[in-house]
Amino acid sequence: MSGNARGKRKKGETSKTGRDEDASGSQGPPVKKARSTSVAKGKGKEKATKTPWPGYFNELYKIFKALNTVLAFCSSRKQLATTFPVVRSSVEALLKQPLDLQKVAELKALLPDVIKFAYIPQNELRVHESSQKRSKSPDYGSALTPRRELQGFDDNEHVLVLDFIEVKPKAKKLERLPVETLIPSPALTPAGVKKLIEIRNQRFETAVEELLQAAAECGETPDFLVQGAAREHIPVNPSTIKALASTSQTGPTQHKVPSPEERRSISEIIEELQNLDWYKEQIISRRTTEAREPTLGHLDTSPSENIMKALKATRNIDSFYSHQAAAINSLAKGSHVIVSTSTASGKSVIYQLERDRHATAIFVYPTKALAQDQKVAFQQLASACVGLEDLQVHTYDGDTPQDQRAGIRDNASVIFTNFDMIHASILPHEDNWRRFLKNLKIFAVDELHYYTGLFGSHVAFIMRRFRRVCAAVGNRHARFVSCSATISNPRQHMKNIFGVDDIDVITNDGAPSGPKDFIIWNPPLVDLAEPSLGRESTMLQATALMRYLMKNGIRTIMFCKIRKVCELAMKTLRTELTSEGRLDILEKVMAYRGGYSQSDRRRIEREAFGGHLLGIVATNALELGVDIGTLDAVIMLGFPFNVASMRQQSGRAGRRSRDALAILVTDSTPTDQHYVQYPDDLFSARSDDLVVELEGRAVLESHLQCAAHEMPLSDEDAQYFGELFHPICESQLVRDKQGWYHPNPKFLPHPAKHVSIRGVEEERYTVIDVTNSQTGGAAGSKILEEIEFSRALFERDQSFDRLTKEEWQFIHQGLTYIVREVSHDDRIAKLVRSDVNWTTKPRDFTDIDAAQTYRIKCVQGSPYYTYYGRVEIQTIVFGFFKLRGSQILDTVFLETPPFHRETMGWWVDIPRNTLNVMRSKGINAAEAIHAAEHAIMNCFAMQQDIKTECKVAAKEYRRDPSERKRPARLIFYDAQGQGSVAAARAFDHGWSSLSSFFCNYKQLPGSALMQDALERTEACDCENGCLRCTKSTWCKEGNEVSSKVGALIVLRSLLDLPLRLDEIPDAPYLIDPLMETVVEATQVRALDDIEVEPTT
Ligand SMILES: [Zn+2]
């Protein structure tokens, strides 16, 4: 081996053995040898027992020999880069048959340590080219990529290299050899070349022998093993997929994806799907919704002719659907309006029909992207409307440059903004906004269902502040109008958020829709005869479906629950589509998720909207209505966290009269399998009421400080802020002689800055690709994304420098990167592109520990107590797995400092006696505690704002003694950190979701939640717990550790009720205490002078 390839090797200075150079595959799976490696190795030496090979391997050997000859020849010549196209043409000349990428990948799978088959950066080739003379040989000259071809290539270009890594002695010897001896002499003699060829052929024979032996022992078909493993070895061009397509001569372009107009109907496709050979009765439920004809409505007062013309010209609208008409009529007569209909039914047009030229309007969207999207659409409408062409329409958000803000304040007629800006920028400077506020006629909020829980509470108080300021400048006539997805309590939610009465609720959807199929797709058992082996991979089933749909011209979006899964799905699609030769499709698929830079997201949205994409793999970042054009199908990879999300996601497919498809591909978790068993629950379940907390003292106080700063508060303002107004003003604000309340000086000069309405902002790390940066500096580097520290940890993307950086991997757009360097001072992580085909998965655990008691209450009617106080959350990453699929390649242990956070929470300790009872009945305490916690949370209306310590199956069911013993305690904590109120509400009132209207909820003592949970669980007729009683869609561990019987014992004993143990048999044997993961809780240190509060 010599020439260019050698030159490259010298560059890789960290390499002692040459091994790390083939990042794409030397780590790669050799073909699975099914646990018999040692046997097989032994066998390899006994050449005597050679059995005849199956034809497949003889064929493969033929190819290998040809390749071997060509590469040996190349290596004896300097300056020949062994790029794939060059090698291929020579091999094909020898073989007199075409050489497929797939075949090379099969060879690579068989000999992962011998064959190098990977992309390397183009500029590395160029370096060698310029330092060496060009070959005159016409056959191989192209290998050096003539300059003319380089034109138009940027530094990102990669080339596919096919070469041998090296014939190495066994690893042990290797380490002792000096580096030089591993590099063959540059000028091999013909005899040397011949010898090299022989050694390599021998390597091949040995590998095949070993494989055949191993396969025979475990009864597998050797060809399939190789072909299966080869899929992982198809290299993917890191820079551009197109480059690969152009080198590929096997003409994948003969496939044609039908255009949206040509595509077949969904029902034809479902039909065909069921006849494919990989179909194994996965469809366990199919529900078809009939097409719906449009219902038109009549406007009481017709809009001006100019507006109608503009609507026709820009949106092709000349009539209104019934819900649109009803909403416009309501607004015209001065009511507030909420339109709650299925997604995408032309709702926004309702509040964009303002006719008065001097009026101003505010449009609020939950994200900047949505606001910018809608602003453009509105501007088009206005500029097409005679008389409104010069209407001043602006976005006003965090990205609006400071020097433009004054101009917008003074001149804008319409602004597109968000609640963050209203809270922190508009209201505190209301004096600058008086013109705008005085003339305000419409305040429109889209996606109202987005504002719920704690965030909803903040928004509700911001709206009260807003209405108060408007009233003060003489505007009491602004109308509030909202759109939301279908929610269970639209009127109440509207009232909660805006604090207004006189609301018209519109729920009849007049928009047409095409027929729609909803399918639940349960991955088949791996082995029908052996259910304990589990089900086939949800990810592979989902990506197979997606590929199938895209090939049929069905534009598909796949929703994944977390970012990491989104990237893995994208990576899987890349591998699969490449190995199928469907690069035409691959270049039309993209991942889209939170964390991507704004510009990347805009670009992907544009491409999607422009119809350039066939597929998008997304997180719920796309659940909200960013308009990405027409999609035909939605695949949900696992049940999203709740029914509302599922409806929202499945609503992303299908518009107007086209047919559409939604598929839920279920996981094997109890949550998902619940819906496999009870598919009707998905449709019949009423979405939970949206809850807005208006009685939370802490949140209200913070907004009163803001309000008093905007304009001093007087007693009259109680009308906006409710009963707690007076007591809070008296105790927390400053009253002057005239009786006005002013903010407490400790919040000045900017009280709004003390209130973070979306929870605490976290430290972010910037993730930079430095693959093409020679110096590691800014030149040539590219920002990939920004990532929150904790989020990164939870999503198991990375934990940066704590890990041996060479091995830690990061995925972006389904492409893999290796972490090279992390600077905690600058909050920067530098990565390089690397074609590794394994993934990393951290091994971590999170302890939720009660740290200090602030308040104590009695559990009503029982001798036990509940506690409220400070809670410490500690996550420790203790290592990671290197994985290929679900196969563990390596287990790495690490010592890392814990990641520590604090929040507030409430807890109940489980009495020793109860633990003893469970032990005697053979009930796993961890299962019981976890199930009881979810049963309680299921009864809590703000459950999305609290969390519990979810028990992890891998830890609870380990077979060796556990060192991590957890206290026997039900514990709940504020998900959003300190300053949240949910845990306190649960502790105080035991708010029940059955009575969640904020204004008339039952004031229940602290034990009410436990009482409710017990009643609900006892009434549930399921056997082992279900989502209606002791399991939860919010469980981040999929409810795998759960016991309904245990939960009943825990709840009954805490409420001091008889335990009803007669029907539970005694345990046949006692669990070894060493194996138990739960121990009796010790009481948590309390603040001084705490008294047990009376239960009210
Ligand atoms: Zn149940």
Ligand SMILES: [Zn+2]
């Ligand atoms: Zn859980």
